[in-house]
Structure formats: structure tokens, C-alpha cells
Amino acid sequence: MKRTIYLVLTFIACAYLAKAEDGHELWLRGKSAASVQIQHSRKSSVLDIAINELKTGWLGKNEANIKFEFSQHASIKGDGFRLEQDKIIARTDLGILYGTYELLRRQYLGKTDDHFSSNPSYSRRILNHWDNLDGSVERGYAGQSIFWKNDQDLTISKADEALYQLYGRANASIGINGTVLNNVNASAKILTAPYLKKVQAIAGILRPYGLKVYLSVNFSSPVTIGKLKTADPLDPLVRKWWANKAKEIYQLIPDFGGFLVKANSEGQPGPQDFGRTHVDGANMMADAVSPFNGIVMWRAFVYQTSEQDRTKQAYTEFLRYDGKLKKNVILQVKNGPLDFQPREPFSALFGAMNQTPVMPEFQITQEYLGQSKQLAFLSTLWEECLNSDTYQKGKGSTVAVVTDGTQDKSTFTAIAGVANIGSDRNWTGHIFAQANWYAFGRLAWNNQLKSEDIADEWIRQTFLGVRENAKDQSFVKPVKKMMLESREAIVNYMMPLGLHHIFAEGHHYGPAPWFANTKIRADWTSVYYHKADLEGLGFNRSQSGSNAVAQYHEPLRSRFDDLNTCPEEYLLWFHHVPWTYRLRNGQDLWTALCYRYDTGVQQVRDFQKTWDKMHGLVDEERFMAVQSKLRIQSRDAQIWKDACLLYFQTFSKREIPFDIERPVHDLDALKTLSKSKSYE
Template structure:
């Protein structure tokens, strides 16, 4: 009795200290799975009364993972150990499937569960053997796992459990993250350390970090990971690496995550087995059938291949005068006996076209309906390349007979790497809710991806994410928020950026509204701030080449015109912007009639897309009453002020969170302000050389001339990303 009493006193003191002193040091490793004690004592007591024990019937690795997560989470959140019990008691948490749990089966939930598919779940109050319980029920163990994370999220965000009744199922089938990790552990567009995959110690050593990576993704319902770069090294298909990848698959499997691989299209040649990779050559088809069988021998639940072909120097079927459907379908046939999928990227643009904007559409639209049913066309959200703002890729409303999935970018290639705060949830929401009108109102990008608009067989969403060996996974703590938002929106594309940000802040920092409200507001504005101080009003691709970090709107005379900045902005004395109307490249014709008319008319085009579609006079009157020149200047200056506002708000919040993360974000915001000023001054001074107009006197004048900023761009040191060339080595 005395020992139990002393333990309770110790636990109470520990919890009281944690509640009273929220600013303990944290490094972000736990991401949003921190499971800190619920601060509100009344609510915590209610949770303690409602969740007194965990009862799990069934012992699969996935159910064990779910039960372990619940015990870990509840014990932390409720500030007291929560036991796993074999005996039913009042106010227990009962988890399982009708197949594994007689207790769940006794509730006769089959009709409702049948509507939720293989990954959905129910969370609700129930009565079993005259005892009040809380139930997490699903058709599969993976569904139970997802439901377990949902329940923990409710507690982390302080939602009441009284009369709870939740039914949830994913709207998209394939919710996949793409790593751009190279086999030497360097990450292309990775800004948080080396690759997670320590190839030198695999398969023998399975790091706990791999397990925690799986937990983080499973908490969002992410069910697939492509673990290597789309600029793929052929060696990834060798026995040496397949043994190592199989070990990772073993770690991920209990968490419902399938492994996919990016492949090099010239692999039959790189292995020295053939002198061709022509997809219509029977020898090539046989080679891929045999190699694919080998992959499945190592990884029985392997997901499939991701392919970047005939893009940026990567090999592909066009090298043999074949088209993308020929190439994709050959791989699809090799995967089909095992239920595998081909994700075929639509990121293609050839140097001989007049407008890179048109490239992907013009190449893939004629192939609509010609892809195998286990091929999914993976399309970037915009027609160029993950720019801060783009119109949607016209392929989404054009490929009515082709499976398609979205490709977003979480790693901040064009948003300041791991030094700028730029919550991408706002970009995701803007894209997913874009109305295409292709089948009338309601034909949003989200509904197209879900298969509602075109009734496609396979659906999905992918994100290039690139977490690394930094303790907090993403470098900047707030990049985690974009990872979180992607996962939540991949599960349900109707979830708003606001809701995702609110959940993430509560789980990652604190439930205190005095912290949440101001931070959420500047999070939601941060993407627009990044647009404003980089490329407002539809400008794009003003970055220095190679690093994609700082401004270089003057970039010209490169190997390809569409790698320069001047190709896109086309600034001249008469105005600025790319004419994509009928009198220009006519890229507007790729869109459904309603949007083509809207985008093609200078009077109706949204101003944030203005310079994407029109070459506009510097004196053009904007909605604000300003001229285009003055509006452009205003946007650049407003972007800097938005960053300064973020700084001021963050300074007020030191008492709400731990000192380590507060200091890190404070320092990064200072860097962001410095960079935003450089972006602003570089672009305004450069475009001024064409407009010939002054910067209005009310604005803070640049401290340096244009030549200073050009010199700064040339001397800036940002590590160049590593691009592997197509290998000619013989591999076995």
C-alpha cells in the first residue's frame, strides 16, 4: 500500500511539473506523437474514467503495433499507466476486427463496416456484456491501427469522447510518399541531413528510427513509400540492395506501409544482360518479368515501380521510338500477376517545344485510354515544377480514361529549403479545391483524384518528402506541418489547411489557444508570403539554377532556354508576362472551355495567375487601383512585411513552448527575413530596368544596387544537388 501510495505521489508530482513547466527541452524527434499529459485536469480525469484498460483480441504484428501505440499514447496522455487486459471490464477500450475479436463480432457491425473498405474504421461507444466500453473496430488489422491513431489524435487535441461515434475511410487508395534518396545517402532536394536508409548496416541492423518513421506515417494513414530517387540508380534492383530493402519492408509491414522502388528504364542494359531496353522487344519484357519476380521473392507485398522516363536526361521508351504507354504497359504486365502498380510520372518537357507549359499535356493527352489498368499517371500539381503558385496541370481535367494521382512537394525545394517557414497545407488545399468545370460544377481536382469525376479504377496522392537524419526529421520544425497536412488530405481531400494546422499545432506544441491562434494564422499566411516575396502575380521560375534557393530573375544563356528565368517572365519595356492566349502559345486551350475563357481574358483572369497567361503593360490598371508596376512592387514589399509580422508574433510566444524549438524557429525567421529582403530588392531592381518606373517613396528603398545582388547570387554557397547519370556499369 505504501509503495503504491508513493508511486501515485511521484506520478502526480511528475505530471504537475510537466503541466506547470511546458517549456522543457524538445528536439522534434517525436513529431506529432509526443503524447504529453493532458493539461486540463477535468478532461484528463474524464479520459481516465473512459479508458481504463486496453483489450485486444488477436496477435498479428499490426494488432501488436496498434496495441503498443495505444498503451504508449494513453499512458502518456492520461499520466498514468494503462494496462493491456484479457478480461472485459467497464470503460475498457476494445479494439479489433470481427474476425479476430469475438467481442467485436458480438456487436454485429458487419453492415456498417462493409461500407468502409479494407482500411476504414469505427470508433464509438458500445455496450458489451452489460459493460460500457469504447470500441475501435475495422475490417482489417490495418484499419484498427488507423483507428487507434485517430483516437489518440482526439485525446491529443482535447476532444470529448462522450457519445463518440466516428466512421472514417480513406477517399484515395494510394497515399504514398516519395523519397529522392540516392544510394550514397545523399538526398536530392533534401535539407535535413543524410538519407534515413543506412545501407552499410542493413539488413542486419534495423534502426529504431525506421520503426518511428513507420509510426509517423501510419498515424496519417500513409500506406506506401518509394524509398529511392526518381533519378534512379539501377543497382537498387540488385540482390545486394533487395536484401536490404526487404529488411525495411519487414519493419514497415506491421504499419500498413508497402515499399515501392524507383527504377532506371535502362536497367536491362545497365546489368549487362541486354543491349537494349526497347519495351516492345520480347527479351526486354522477359527481363523485367524475371527481375520483378526476384523483387517479389524478396518482398512478397512489394507495391510496384515509380518511373521517371525521358525527362531531364533519364532514359525511357522514347529512346527506342516508343511512347510512354508502351513503356508503362510493359512494366505493368510484369507487375500484374502480383497485384503491383506502375506510377508513371508525367514530368516531361522537351527542349524543342515553344512553351514548356504545354509539354506534359501535349505528350500525354493523345495516350488517354491507352495505359494498362494498373498504371497510374503521377502528375505534378502544376504544369511546370512545384513553383510557389501554379495553375493546375491541365492533364487532370483531360485524361478521362486514365488513372491519375497528384504529386505534391513537401520538401521545400522552391520555398527556402529548411530555413523558411512556408506551410504547404494552404497550397494543397488551393490545388485540391480548384474547380475545373470539366463535368460541370463539382469537378474539383480532389474529386477527379477520388475517381468521382471520371470513375477511374485507381486513385492516389503522392508527396516528395525527404526526411533525413536530422533529429527532427525535416530540418525546419514547421516543415513537419506540411508532411502532416499532406497525410491528412491524402486520407480525406476535403480536410482544410486550417484544420490540419490546428491539429498539428496542438499535437506538436500545446493546446493553449493563446499559442495556437496566432501561430495558425501566420502558418496559413506563410505560403502566400513566400509567393509575394518571390514571384507574385503569376511570375515564376525566378530562381538561381542548380540550387533553386535564391533570386536570379536575370538568368539567361543557359543550355536550354526553359532553364532560364527570362524564358518565363519575358520582361520588356512594353510589359511583363508570358502570353499563353490564342495570340501566344495558346496553352489556355488545354483547359476546359469555362476556364480557358476565364484565363484567356485579361479582364477575368485571376490576378494571382495574371502573368502566367498574359503579357501585360506596366501601366495596366489592377483591381487595387494601382498600376501593374506599383502592384508588383507592393506585393514584393508585402511579402517581406508578412515575414516580419511572423517574427513579431513568434517573439510573444516564448513562454508557451520549450526553449530549444522556440530559439530555433526564432533564428530561422531571422534568416527568412534576410532572404526575403534579398528576394524583394533583387527582383524589384531588376524589373525596374524594364519598367523604367520608380519605387514609390513610401517603401523602404533597397540598400544596394542591382549589381550587388547579382554578385551576391554568384557567390552564394548552397550545396548543389547530386544528379546520378544513367549508369553503364555491369550489375548483378
């Protein structure tokens, strides 16, 4: 009887422990009972966190004695740090905290070198939360906002406070030092007193973790909540209103970071509504926050109803303003010229602005990459962008170099990531989507890191116990391979060879290459981008087309312009290609397209096989959660393949190669399915 009770209790205990592995702890699972002593000459709330992290996570020799040492040594920049044997050396308290997390990470990963230095690539490393004040999250796939509940409840509970502390800890562990608390499609109410009081409270909780808070603001706020008759940025009363509002904010939050602005884009108000320019609007706001060392992040994501190629419009709009923006304005530019597609060439604006600081904007949330249902490790996408050579000042002017201050010796640098964080227990909806939050922080701190190394770090910290090196071949190697291939697999089964933006209307989840609603603007439809006809496929952006290639420096301009030298991953981005055109592997366009789609499907099926082999090597709850998501992804990949090939076949008039699996759906049924907001 006693043995039976013991077995039952053991089973319950094991079940409880398994349930605890629900992803809530992210990559911060390391705990230890080892003892460590810390020497420090000063006190602060930041250093208190560092001390606590060392005492609860120390994995080195027992009874170690770690010293916090402050130094103005030239090798340490900003909040950078240096690790030496038994010492964490930094200029600032935050440098000590970041060094602490690096030391613990290296212990967890079994890295034993005694000397290590690290400085941040960007001075401001910021998450953009597209959270609405009613609690919803635009392009959010992991539950409700963690900051906002509804328009009436502005309280912060003990549970909220604990969650914000975990959020702050996770960000500090990867070097993120800023957060925009609300959607770029901003409600003016965020600047009213009740909301600012809550922002003040959130800022107080996040401050010890090194996070400054920023706010997205609505350009028409002086009218909406200020009761002025205009929001004209050259109107003295408007300028005074923004100056007073900035003063009010900084009285509540002395270290407030500044404003993020989406203006004259997708219906958002802006200076052009009053006959003014983006420069007029940005500089007016910059003047308001300048006395408090605040900044303005002005988004370059602007396009109008126009005959001009949409991908050219941001460049055309902002190039003429180069050098005219105030010193505390930075232009926030999406990685590509369109809109966070699975693959785009880098935005030409990165290589165009010689006198204006530019910051990359990456999308961590997977709006166009399967949302929370599909595995897509986005570090490879961002690494591809950062390493792209703009040739702004000759070879070597990569996106990383022209944005991180290396090329122009600037210290006013920033990078932003659109957050994928929500109220779901695992924070991001998909366990593997946590890796994108992690990867963004690591690349923001060091834009030279390799995706392979970032994936390795995340896998070991997220799934393995301390130094479980025995699982290198059985777990780490196959899971890392799956992660590193995942984004390319999505490109293959969604939009290979440079196809782009052929998603279903509105929800951007499934395929709808047939979407051609004449009641809305053309550049919100799929047919605008793929231009399929009996002759071929693709958008002609060469000199004979929209001439978007002219926005790039040589030799890229000529390389993209020539069909025979254009990189094949951008072929249909820059050219309308005949169905019979031969690619470098000898296949004609139609055949190559068929094989790419099929390859994507097979890759996802291989991911399923890989993950199924991990059963028993990872806790049951997270294993089952990922397995379920991969089944959805495999089904969705088949839908993408069938929808696109069956639709484009109506133009190519060619057979699908017989050694490729046949479509399993009917085109008409898929057209009906695409109108649904959920494919489940």
C-alpha cells in the same frame, strides 16, 4: 549547501528536459499513465502496435475497456474505421490501427464526440523519397538519407531499425501507407541482389505500420545491370528481363507495391530512346508486376528541348494516350504544369484524362519555397489545387474529385508527396516543415480537410501539453495565423501576380530574374518565363501567345484567356501585361508589383514578432531554432524584393513608390550572390 546542490540538480534536470524537445518526437508526444484494457479477438503485429499505442497514450477515463470490432459494414471502406463509445470498428487490422491513432488524436485535442467515421480518400497514400544510394538526398534539406549510407554499407544497425520504426509510426499516425525508397533519378543498382536484400529488410520493419515499399527504377536497367544490348520495351528479351526481375522482387517482398518511373525526362532514359512511346514502356513494366498485383506509377513530368511552351508539353504528350495504358498503370502528375512553383494553376492533365487514372504529386520538400530555411505551410497550396475545378464533366469536377475515384467510381487511386525527411534530429530541417509531412498525410487520407484545422491539430500535438486550452489565444491562434499566411507571404516576396521560375540556377534558392545563359536550354533560364521588356512583363499563354489556355475546359479557357477576367494571382502566368495596365484595385502593374513585394517582406517581419512573443510558451530549444530560421527568412525576403524590383525597374523605368522601404542592396552585388549555392 544541500539547497545549492538541489538547485543545481534541478537546473540540470530542466536543461535536459528542454533539450529533449528537439523535434524528434514530431507530433507524437502524447504519453499517459492512465490504464486501459483492450479486447481483441485476433492477433497480428499490426494490432500489437495499436494495443501498445493505446496503453502508452490513453488519455480517456481510467480503467477504460476498449474493444476492437471487425465489421464488413458498407459504411466502412478499405482501411477506414468507425469510432463508437469504447469501440474501434474496422474491416482490417490496419483500419483498427488508423482508428487507434484517430482516437488518441481526438483525446489529445479534447474532442469528446462518441461517434466518428472516416474512410481514406485515396487507396494509396505514398511518400516519394528522392534518396540516392550514396546517402545524399536530391532536393533534401534535412541531412542525409535515412535509408542509404553509401554504395558499400548496406547493413541495418539497431539504431537504423529504431529510426525506421519511428518513421513507420509517424506515417501510420497520419494514414500514409506507402513509401518509395529511392530517387526518381534512379540508379539501376537498386535492382541488384544486395540492394534488394536491404529493401526486403526495410520492408519487414515497415510492414506492421501498414507501409508497402516501392522502388524507382531506371528504364535502362536491362542494359546497365542485365547486360542486354537494348532496353527496347518491345524486345522479347527485355520484357522477359523485367518479368524475371519482378518475380525476384516479389519472392523477397510478397507485398511489394510496384515501380515508380521517370522516363525521357531531364536526361533520364526511356522508351523514346528506342523509338517507342510512353505507353509501350509503361505497359511493358505493368505486365511484369501484374501477376503480383503490383502497380506502375508513370510520371508525366516530361519535356524536351522545344519551341513549344514547356508548360504545355506534358499535356500534349499524354493526352493522346488516354485509355491506352494498362489497368495497373497510374499517371503521376505534378500539381501544376511547370515544376512545384510557389503558385501555379493546376495541371490541365487532371481534367483531360477521361479513361486513365491520374494521381497528384505534391512536393513536401521545399525546393522552391525556401528549402529548410523558410517557414512555408504548404497545406494551403495543396488545398488550393485539390479544390480547383477542372470542369472535366461540368462544374464540381475538382482535382480532388477527378483523382480520388469519386467521379468515375474507381478504387485504383493514389496520391504522392515528395518527402522532406532526412537524418537531422528533427527529421525535416525546420521544425515547422514537420507540419508539411503531417498535412500531406492528413489530406491524403481526407482531401476535404481544411488547412486551418490541420494546422490547429499539428500545433497542439507538436507544442502543447494535453488539452492546454488556456494557450488558445496566447499561442495557438497567433501561430496558426502565421502558418496559414506563410505560403502567401512567400508568393508575395518571391513571385507575385503569377510570376514563376525566376530562381537562381541549380540550387533554386534565391532570386535571379536576370539569368539568361545562352549555353543551356532556354526553358532552364529565368528570362524564358518572365519575358520582361520595355512594354511589360509576363508569359503570354493566351490565344495570341502559346495558347496554353486551350488545354483547359470552359469556362476556365475563356476566363484565363481574357486579361480582364484572368484571376490576378495568375495574371503574369497567362499574359504579357503592360506596365501601365490597371489592376482591380486601381494600381498599375508596376506599382502593384512593388507593393506585393513589400507586403511579403512585412509579413515575414510580422512572423518574427509573432514568434518572439511565444518565448516562454514553448521549450527553449525549439523556440530558438525557429527564431533563428525566421531571421534568415526575413533577410532572404529583403533580398528577393530588392533583386526583383531593381531588375524589373530597368525595364519599367518607373520609380519605386516612396512609401515603400528603399532597397538595401545593389543589383550587381545581388547578381554575384545568386551564383553562390548558399546565401549564408
